[in-house]
Amino acid sequence: MPTSPGSVERLPHDRSHLLCEDGQFDKPSRMLLDSIDRWTSAMLEDDLAEDNGFGENVVGKVFSRNRGVIAGRYAVERMIGKEFHSCSVSWHIGEGQMVGSGDQILSIEGPSEAVLKCERVLLNIVSRMSGIATETAEWLNASEGFPVACTRKTEWGLLDKWAVHVGGGLTHRLNREDAPLIKENDLAVLEFGSGNGISSVASAVKGVDFEKDSAFCIVEVCDVGQALEAATVWSECQKDRGGCEKIVLLLDNMGPSLSSMASAELVREGLRNWCILEGSGGVNRGNLRDWVSDSDVDLVSSSAVNMGVTPLDISMIIGGSR
16 A cells, blocks of 8 residues: 555544444444434334335345445345344445446345335435445545545434445544544634634644543644644653654645645654644545655545445346345
């Protein structure tokens, strides 16, 4: 995988270990299962869908109509296991595997009314999460493996994050408590309330709980000066405490050229090794190659990885054996 001057072996933006037990891909964590329960319960309630066990036993086969990466297996299995006890699911494609047009993804067997009542929610889950996983994989292909993360902008919370992970992307932080993100408005509040002559950037960095949050702390900066200031204060605080963790500088709407300038200035000041540079704002598939080749950042992040993504086109057909 391509690396950058300040890159680290494992970027803190990879929070997938918090979504899997013991880092195992096939064992969803309690955090992920709880999120699945909340989202699927809401969708089932909105659809007035429940298992009453009525009807003859049938088999519903789910097929893909186009090519993509499959995601959503654990959400479907959790939903069926909790809400549709009369049904059972068999998978023909594993989580994270590629499916082609006409390929069967899964089959669900049970009383006809139960299968029909869960059909829409089941298809929504697999089609949308697979669409995100597919889009993410396409970003990674376009970037030739350069790290790509989603953002905190999600439509289905941790389900979006999981789908990004399945597609090969970085989840970024999972919630507000996962890692501090000091944004423009946080700095504005500090600036408004400050009367001690210390800049808002310096004040924000000094206010970090280093014992708790130094492994993953993000400060949003909008120019080279703010980047240098944040890195300077961070390095001083870390040296005082004997720490070695890096600060994430989110270069907001700075573009590849200005981001490269920021990286060069940080190198010149001996601060680049204290930083992880994240290019964000305006990152899209059209300019991704410019970010990879010209920006000197360690990763890019974009809400386009998971927001407004075209779902994988899938359908269910009732009849026949599994």
